[in-house]
Amino acid sequence: DVRCLAWWRQLCDEKHECGKSQESTEIDNAYLRVIDVRNNCIISSRTVANLRYVALSYVWGGVVKLLLNQENILEFGLPGSLIEDRLPKTIVDAMTFCSRMGERYLWVDQLCIQQDSILDRMRKISRMHLIYSQAASTIIASSGANSDSGLPGLHSDRIKQTQTTVFVPYHPLSESHFLGTEPWYGRGWTMQERVLSSRNLIVTNKQVYWECSEASYCEESWMNF
Numbered sequence: 001d002v003r004c005l006a007w008w009r010q011l012c013d014e015k016h017e018c019g020k021s022q023e024s025t026e027i028d029n030a031y032l033r034v035i036d037v038r039n040n041c042i043i044s045s046r047t048v049a050n051l052r053y054v055a056l057s058y059v060w061g062g063v064v065k066l067l068l069n070q071e072n073i074l075e076f077g078l079p080g081s082l083i084e085d086r087l088p089k090t091i092v093d094a095m096t097f098c099s100r101m102g103e104r105y106l107w108v109d110q111l112c113i114q115q116d117s118i119l120d121r122m123r124k125i126s127r128m129h130l131i132y133s134q135a136a137s138t139i140i141a142s143s144g145a146n147s148d149s150g151l152p153g154l155h156s157d158r159i160k161q162t163q164t165t166v167f168v169p170y171h172p173l174s175e176s177h178f179l180g181t182e183p184w185y186g187r188g189w190t191m192q193e194r195v196l197s198s199r200n201l202i203v204t205n206k207q208v209y210w211e212c213s214e215a216s217y218c219e220e221s222w223m224n225f
Contacts, residue, residue: 002100005201008210008217009101009137018198018212031123032131033068033112034105037095039079042068042111053105055135056094057193060110061146063088067115076111088147093154094139107131110147129196138197143205152205 012018032045034053045051065088068076075081084092091108098106114120124131132138143152194200202209207219 002097004219005208005210006101009199012199012210012212012215016212016214018214032107034107035082035095035111036079036104037098037106038104040082040095041079042073042076042082043105048105051105052103052136053107054094054098054101054103055107055132055138055193055197056091056109056141057132057138057197058090058094058141058147059144061144061149063146063148064110065148066110068111069114069116073114082111089150090141090144090147093151094141097139097151097154103136107135128192132193132196133198135197137199137201138193140194140200140202142202151203153203153208 032051032053033042034045034048034051035041036043045053066072066086082095088110091110094108095106098104109124113124139151141149141151144150194202198212200209200211202211209219210217
């Protein structure tokens with residue numbers, strides 16, 4: 001339920017100190033490209049004042065339908081150029097997810113780093129800590145074995161379990177809650193992306209979890225762990 005996720009974000013925006021570093025101007029030095037999910041194209045962060053974006057953390061898994069490169073970089077700057085049939089399903093679903101959450105811009109490494117440019121790759125890699133730490137939130141596609149797996153539950157409802165709401169002192173989500181057996185968990189760089197991000201929306205086969213520095217929530221019961 002995207003309304004539930006939007007409520008978690010609102011709670012964090014209004015009640016927590018999470019993500020205050022997003023106001024930093026350091027990210028301007030990264031020369032970011034982001035996907036404009038409204039116009040289905042790639043734009044430069046320099047064209048947007050006070051850029052707010054969501055990042056995606058996922059597993060490529062050997063499925064690479066489309067990469068940003070010298071041949072297509074100008075084409076993909078045109079509105080409507082990112083056609084759904086050409087994109088991996090996880091990226092398509094992340095774009096849909098952002099749109100439903102009221103977020104306009106999405107950062108995805110496959111399409112926001114020019115993959116055939118050593119210089120661009122090195123610039124972005126050296127600033128990866130800024131890219132994830134200053135994202136408004138990070139979508140973690142934890143259950144996907146590759147980039148064509150999609151985001152579970154986005155297009156159909158999961159089986160809901162009724163549970164009693166409880167409130168207990170906060171402690172961070174541990175891997176035993178949901179990540180221990182997920183394909184995403186075994187990759188070092190994806191775990192780094194989770195740690196660097198101030199706010200995570202972790203999408204699993206069973207449900208979605210919210211994780212920030214002050215609270216954790218899950219769909220099946222509104223828990224403040």
